[in-house]
Structures are given as structure tokens and as C-alpha cells.
Amino acid sequence: MTDRVKKLDENREKSLKGIQNHVKDLVTRIKESEDKLKNEVEAMYKIKRKTTDADIEDVTTTISYINTNINLLHHLGKGNEATAMLSGNDVITALDDRIKAVPKTKPVNAEITFVKNNKHITSLQKDIGIVTQSRAGYLELRGSESMTLPTIDVKIIKTDECEIHANNIKATLTQPTGETIISQVEEEDNGDYTVIGRCTSAGICKVDVRVDGEPIKKSPMTIKVEKEGLLNTMKIDKDVQDVVKYGDDCLLVSCLDNAIHKYQQSGKYIGKVTLSVGVCVYSMFLMNNGNIAFSDDQNKCITLCTMNGEVVKSFGKGELTCPNGIYVDESSRVMYVTDNDNVAMLKKLKAANSLRK
Structure with missing residues (x-):
């Protein structure tokens, strides 16, 4: 019992110290953020103020020069008329040149605005942590x-x-x-x-x-x-040539006849995709759009069909002699077929979307 009280007291002190240190860390981070923002304001202010002061000095100097020359014109006007006209023209020309030389500066944007990040304020108002018993x-x-x-x-x-x-x-x-x-x-x-x-x-x-x-x-x-290794054996009383997984619990099986047979993984027969008489399904490849490409051992070609048995297109008739294994690269639209001791590459596929039914 004494050990339990001791442990309870230790956990209490540890939790209180943890809260204190966490709050101290938050205050330090907030103070650092405050200093950083203030420094940014001061730096922005100094740049804008320096530019504004330089513009004011240029304008003040120009106004003083103009006033001096206006007074000179006024003084000349009281003297000899011919002298006044000659000297006055020189003064006016000098004034005109000086006015043209005044740089056309754009007014400095006087805006300096602090935008609050209310997301952090909302988070701090909600909580800065939790106290748990576990x-x-x-x-x-x-x-x-x-x-x-x-x-x-x-x-x-x-x-x-x-x-x-x-x-x-x-x-x-x-x-x-x-x-x-x-x-x-x-x-x-x-x-x-x-x-x-x-x-x-x-x-x-x-x-x-x-x-x-x-x-x-x-x-x-x-x-x-x-367990690894053999999980189950499905007994199929046909000459099985190929198998493709279709969906979560369906296997498509080819048996050198004019059908693609469908089985559950338990071995239960659930139906078939019936094709034309004279077709002999050998190897199969499942397309991304759900269609099936298969090598036709009887007609010596590759056929693409839907799961309803509708033929989309055939490839390689008159070009292949004994098509067996098949792989389709849908990104490059190339079909690879083993043909006796050759590997044939057929570039006759349309884009995948056009093969959808």
C-alpha cells in the first residue's frame, strides 16, 4: 500500500512538472514568434521610411529651387526691361529643365498589416493537452x-x-x-x-x-x-489449360473448348461464358476493363471478348501458327503471344476505353 501511495505521489509531481514545462515551452515559442513578427514590421518600416524620406527630400529641394528662381524673376522685373527679358528667359529655361529632371516616383505603399492566425488561437483556447489515467x-x-x-x-x-x-x-x-x-x-x-x-x-x-x-x-x-503451400485442390473433369482470378471469389478456367468456365475458389461450378462453335480457348488474360483476351487454339488467333461472350475483335489471323501464352501491356497497347518457338508482338489494340462494352 505504501509503494502505491509513493507511486501515486511521483506520478502527480511528474504530471504537474510536465504541464509546467509544456506551458513554458509554449510561452517561449509564442515570445519567439512575437519577436520575429516585430522584427519583420521594423524592417519593412525602415525600407518604406527610407524611400519616403528620400522622395520628400527631392521634392523639398526642387520646391526651394523654384521659389528662389521665382524671387529672382520678380527682382529682374523691377529692373531694365531688356535685361529682365534676357535674364528671365534663362531663368525660365533653367526652371523648366529642373522640373523635367524631377524623378517621377510612385508613392510608397504605406500599408503594414498584421494578420492573425486564428487557427492556433482556437487550438489553444480548446486545450493544450490532456490528463489521463493510462x-x-x-x-x-x-x-x-x-x-x-x-x-x-x-x-x-x-x-x-x-x-x-x-x-x-x-x-x-x-x-x-x-x-x-x-x-x-x-x-x-x-x-x-x-x-x-x-x-x-x-x-x-x-x-x-x-x-x-x-x-x-x-x-x-x-x-x-x-498456412503456406497447397491450400485446396479443385477437381475439374476437363482438360484444364489456364486459370485467371476474376473478382473476389471467382476463377475463370479454360479447358480447350468454346467456353470460359467460372468456379468459386471452393470448387463450386457457377457458370460459363459461351463462345462461338469452333472456338478453342487456351490461355487467357484479364483486361483492366473486365474483358478477356484469349488465345484461340483452333482458329490460330487472339480473341478479345466481353464477359457476356460477345467478341470485340480478333488479332493475328494468318500471322500466328500456334498461339499459346498471352500477355497484354495495356499502357503501350502491345500484345505478347508465345507462338511455337517464337514470341509474337501485336500492336493492334485500341485504347482501353474503346474496348469497353
């Missing part, structure tokens, strides 16, 4: 929904700054058999963690990660564990 809220469990035997590998991500050591994190792995074992937690270089465990059999396992006895975010996590 460190578990700072961690989140992340991993794939399915893995292969035997290793289970999931990540523990820090969603916020916190001081948690790997030995403070407890991870348990519940096997598909129901057996529960302790899993190893390793700290990574970036400060996150990895949970590593071994699963003994295929099925659904559960990973539970806790800190201070409380589950972290997204814990427990369920993972479908599968």
Missing part, C-alpha cells in the same frame, strides 16, 4: 488482417509523444486452439514497437496489447492465419 491511450495496434504461418508480426504505433519502454508493454497471443502465450515486444529505431509471436496452427488468432493493464487502441486485434 498511457495506453497513446498507443495504437496496427497490422494485416491475414498472415501466413508461423510468424505473427504487428506494429504498435505512438499516436502522441509518451515515455513508454518496451518492458512496460504486455502482449498476449491467443492461438486458434485457444491457448494463450506471451509475445515478445521489441522497440524500433523510430520509437514505435513490434509484437512478434508464433502461431502453431491455421485459423483465427487474437493479439491483445496492454499498458498498465489497459488495452491500447484497436486492441485486441483478430488475424486470419493461413
Whole structure:
């Protein structure tokens, strides 16, 4: 009991000190931002003021020169008329030249405006942090929904700054058999963690990660564990030549006849795409738009059809002798076909959009 009180007092002091240091850091950052903004205002002011003062000095000098010469003209007017006319013309010419020499400067923009960033103000008004009873809220469990035997590998991500050591994190792995074992937690270089465990059999396992006895975010996590190697064998009483995955749970199978057969991965037959009599489907390629390109062993060509069995176009008739394997590069619109001991390249595809039905 005494140790619990001691630990409680230590955590209280640590939290209060953490709040104090955080506020001090915020105040320091705000003061630095204040100084930076003030320096920017002063620098902007000095540039604008220097330019404005120079313009004022030029105008003042010009006005003084004009006033002096106007007084001179006035004085000449009181003297000899002929002398006044000659001298006056010289003064007027000098005035005209001086006025033309005045630089035509644009008025300096006197605006200096401070624009508040209210986003940070709103955030500070809302909160500057949280006080929690558990460190578990700072961690989140992340991993794939399915893995292969035997290793289970999931990540523990820090969603916020916190001081948690790997030995403070407890991870348990519940096997598909129901057996529960302790899993190893390793700290990574970036400060996150990895949970590593071994699963003994295929099925659904559960990973539970806790800190201070409380589950972290997204814990427990369920993972479908599968074994590597042969998962299932589908018995098809035909001469199977090729298989292509179509959608989430459909396999397209070619059997050297005029149909593309459809099966579920469980092996259940669900239908077929029927083609013209005389067609013999060998290899297949699934296009991005859902159409099927296949090598026709009977007609010695490549045919493109929809999933309704409608033929879009045929390629290579009279050019191929025994087309088998097929690959289509839709970006360059080139079709590659194995033809006996050759690889044929057919550049006859239209853009993918034009092949949609």
C-alpha cells in the first residue's frame, strides 16, 4: 500500500512538472514568434521610411529651387526691361529643365498589416493537452488482417509523444486452439514497437496489447492465419489449360473448348461464358476493363471478348501458327503471344476505353 501511495505521489509531481514545462515551452515559442513578427514590421518600416524620406527630400529641394528662381524673376522685373527679358528667359529655361529632371516616383505603399492566425488561437483556447489515467491511450495496434504461418508480426504505433519502454508493454497471443502465450515486444529505431509471436496452427488468432493493464487502441486485434503451400485442390473433369482470378471469389478456367468456365475458389461450378462453335480457348488474360483476351487454339488467333461472350475483335489471323501464352501491356497497347518457338508482338489494340462494352 505504501509503494502505491509513493507511486501515486511521483506520478502527480511528474504530471504537474510536465504541464509546467509544456506551458513554458509554449510561452517561449509564442515570445519567439512575437519577436520575429516585430522584427519583420521594423524592417519593412525602415525600407518604406527610407524611400519616403528620400522622395520628400527631392521634392523639398526642387520646391526651394523654384521659389528662389521665382524671387529672382520678380527682382529682374523691377529692373531694365531688356535685361529682365534676357535674364528671365534663362531663368525660365533653367526652371523648366529642373522640373523635367524631377524623378517621377510612385508613392510608397504605406500599408503594414498584421494578420492573425486564428487557427492556433482556437487550438489553444480548446486545450493544450490532456490528463489521463493510462498511457495506453497513446498507443495504437496496427497490422494485416491475414498472415501466413508461423510468424505473427504487428506494429504498435505512438499516436502522441509518451515515455513508454518496451518492458512496460504486455502482449498476449491467443492461438486458434485457444491457448494463450506471451509475445515478445521489441522497440524500433523510430520509437514505435513490434509484437512478434508464433502461431502453431491455421485459423483465427487474437493479439491483445496492454499498458498498465489497459488495452491500447484497436486492441485486441483478430488475424486470419493461413498456412503456406497447397491450400485446396479443385477437381475439374476437363482438360484444364489456364486459370485467371476474376473478382473476389471467382476463377475463370479454360479447358480447350468454346467456353470460359467460372468456379468459386471452393470448387463450386457457377457458370460459363459461351463462345462461338469452333472456338478453342487456351490461355487467357484479364483486361483492366473486365474483358478477356484469349488465345484461340483452333482458329490460330487472339480473341478479345466481353464477359457476356460477345467478341470485340480478333488479332493475328494468318500471322500466328500456334498461339499459346498471352500477355497484354495495356499502357503501350502491345500484345505478347508465345507462338511455337517464337514470341509474337501485336500492336493492334485500341485504347482501353474503346474496348469497353
